[in-house]
Amino acid sequence: MNNPEQSQELVLVVDDDEVIRELALAVLEQAGFAVAEARNGLEALESFRRLQPDIVLLDVMMPEMDGFAACRAIRELPAGADTPVLMMTGLDDTAAIEEAYHAGATDFITKPIKWVILRHRVRYMLRSSRAVRDLRVSEARLSNAHRIARMGTWEWDVLQDKFYWSDEIYGIFEIDPVGFDSSYHAFLNSIHPLDKELFDSSLDKACRNQRTLSIDHLIVLPDGHERHCHTEGEVCVDEDGRTTRISGTIQDITDRKRIEEQVRSLAYFDNVTGLPNRVLFREILDRALTFARRYEKKVAILFLDLDRFKEINDTQGHSVGDDLLKEIAERLKRCVRGYDIVWHGLGVIDGSPVARLGGDEFTIILEKVQDTQGVIASTQRILKCVAEPFYLNDVEICITASIGISIFPDDGADAVTLVKNADAAMYYAKKEGRNNAQFFMQALNDAACERLCLERQLRKALANEEFVLYYQPQVNAATGEVVGLEALIRWQSPELGFVSPVSFIPFAEETGQIMLIDEWVVEAACRQIGAWLGCGLTPPRVAVNLSGYHFQKRS
Template identity: 50%
Template structure:
């Protein structure tokens, strides 16, 4: 391979043979390659054929002179970049102006000082290279700014003149003629509600030396709204007065929309659009703080639809979901129209409705004059919900049970009020359907039942009545079993298998979840090792972690002791942790999870979309995967918004390099759609119901043999 760079090519166009000969000899001696043409037409043809690096062009030639030839070659492809050095005996200003107008880069007068020609040519080539590099750099910068929707500007404070890049005009939807160079012109297109924010930020930057960093909306000529982020810095003169200000403007509309979608996921129920339990509790906390200052009476209503499970099981989840949506709509309409709901002023309606989960709703009523006022609202709610529902041609008669807890009579904090309203609601159910009950301290029936269940659970732990069932996950791309989730079951000798929803909450409330959780991790690892001994090559097993477990200071040691004796990464253990649990003590949990990850344990966020995640912290967590809650999966085929949210969650997870698992996949249609959305894995009854360890081993054996 040759290390010599190709020589730069010079095209010499002159009708004088001697001039061409002298030019060739001089330039070749200077290290250039030379081609010749004896008139203007031949020169243009040679340029088009040879694409030289530079052209030496005589002015006075027959047929087509140098002026015409220069103008012609400038119109050719690539002709606008090559330097053209005009050679002329004419030294009048008109001829020189005409040469430049024709497109000449420079001129040299005859007789030519031949020793200087090589230096002149080299200088022009060097200058042209620098010009092309600058143009390319500017083009790349402009393209990068276009892709990032980022423009830049500079404001001369003394002249009150602003220079703006092309991208800014694209962002605001205006031409330079439509948006003058005065700063006020830009302020005029800022949304009226945001204009004071921008003006205050500019003043603080100019005269208080504070950072200029602000988000605001601009209004386009068609009425469209774009959200932009501006930041800049001020430069001062010798007297410390603002001289000029430089900054950037970036269109962040799509980012803000994505953040709003995530906020909706975090704070609102995807099925009904109502606030979820987290937002409700937050708003209840604010209301209690206000009531503590004003002696205001508040009430929390806990509401549960009667016979919902029977309707759901008989007519299917789709009808059940329609009932929940319609019930939420009636609740909202009833409270909005109710004369009994108070208002602090003409604009603030003093109530909040939320879906707690399942068929349970909560209502916060504020600004009450006295506790009995709540009964009027409860009766209106019961009346509204007792009217028949028309759900896809099915006429359903439903009713509700309502429990009421009043601040400050029944509790001084959010947890107490929610717990007592729920206790009153369960007592209401026991009295029959379609009624309401105020909380009172004598409601102990449920407490006695809980005590009995607690006693049975303690014996179950002692007698090892708990078992693990395993539900496989499928890799959508490969169709293979990619993982297994361990699910705890209680094999009650009296009633048989008890589903976790009937005892997990009590295990957590009593702290027995700590022992049960340790047992689940140990048992999952034992089964994993046994399957390995049988040569089944099992995938990794995921065990759910309770909030109580993660809060324990020794949780990392519990996991370490459970996998003790296994090589890092060979134990096959993964942990699944709910989204809201991680956010409780984010910094402490990050430290714990990193320690666990370093043991070779993968970590997944479970039930994503039902909690309140911070995007900034989500990227910091040592996670490997994210599991989309089944509530989004079951609605995505029939609700475009749900599908959009699922797609957003998958894109979000992939953007921070997380694998995505969809829970509750029960149909081929759901599986096909998730594959189109680039979901990585699915889990649900379409794949398999949770299986005892022996049945799961048989499935692994069958798949290995096939």
């Protein structure tokens, strides 16, 4: 088909009368059209295939192939379905006109032809043809966009209770249009039972308030599978304000919902155990505390840390460590299942109150706590549950846990304080021999503050040269001879005063700072021996004390 913006529009004139062809050629060329000629139907088909004109002026009575047959043949060509055909006939009767339309003619004109009018007739038919063609292209693009977006259009004639669906919607609902009862009741039956009441009330509200309907809902397919859909609708009313029609779109958003769920899972759930992570734990703990404040209830926060999990992870491998975390998560969920908790209805897997904060740390929320005895019973049950042997890859693995407990509102009024205090209680449980549970006490908080202060000052001690070595003689008891010296480290802190090695050495081992301290001790002892030798003194053997943790890290 010729593009009118790039070239003249082409008119194919088909008539066995040479005079008619010449007159048509003169009039149409003067009007700005390009013109091609054919003497009969067969020539017309050949010219049409070769030139693909924008419009055909076709005489009816011609030799070899008349206009009716030629029109039908043109309509069967790939490019001929939408090309306008204007039949020229001298047969001014109804039967000929009807036969022309049956043959596929767009319009007809009778002879003798009014040539002044013809060019306007052709121009009008071409403009209409372009409009129809553009509309079809637009519809095709819209249909393709709807297909890609999994979206269809619908309209409900409220007064007649009749739904009109596009093919896309029938595809989304997987319903055969043939035999489908297109009533509102039939449509509502496709909505998921859990969403029917919500959808019905939302549509009723949109009609009453003359507002846009916008709702996400589930539908049930004929085979029982479910799909997520988003429905939009606009309400049309008559002059009396009655709703007469609602039209809109339905989009299949199943894939989007699946992606949203995946994103939500990554954001709120631990990827190893499937338990709620730190973010979701904090949100739900805040909700639990809000509920407890409103109804003057107590909430227990259990902070659980696995004992010696790192040893298992290092010796058995990280894959076994991950499998162990999964098994522990399942045991914890089974152990606390049935407890009255705030997690139900909030989208948490299995309604579990158990969360994994990271590493080997878990938390458990117990709601509506009546007394400490109930909490003690729960923690003892959890400890026993964790202590039972695990069998992973035909290897028996035994592990225990230490649990710290804080109670709202006794041990804190907010989530941060409660978790911090439960964490402090857990460390106290480890100090008390592991595999036990301890309640938070204020003394633990004071001790934790002291630990933080000690850690902070210890980090500055090396840089500020606050350590000093004392050399204690080692004497042979039989002869009284000094046979050696033992280098003993002491810490004189400007802020804490004299700090006993009994206080800071174990803490340095726990925090890993003992590595730097050991190195300083060896270097300081060597410097002192060098100084003695420089003064002409020959010192005896000098012993230094190194942490076993130091050698373990070096191995």
